Amino acid sequence: MPIDDPVKRKIAQHHLLFKSVCRRCGALNPLKATKCRRCHGKDLRLKKRDLRK
Numbered sequence: 001m002p003i004d005d006p007v008k009r010k011i012a013q014h015h016l017l018f019k020s021v022c023r024r025c026g027a028l029n030p031l032k033a034t035k036c037r038r039c040h041g042k043d044l045r046l047k048k049r050d051l052r053k
């Protein structure tokens with residue numbers, strides 16, 4: 001879904017992409033989380049980002 005307004009686009013990207021993903025159960029967690037909110041595992045990675053679009 002293309003968004004023309006650059007400000008809205010930045011906000012949307014922020015909320016969609018600035019997440020961390022649990023390697024154990026795949027749950028999305030806040031960027032600053034140190035533990036998974038679902039399985040409480042500590043193996044979190046950043047969600048992959050592609051900011052070109």
Ligand SMILES: [Zn+2]
Nearest residue numbers: 022025036039
């Ligand atoms: Zn988890």
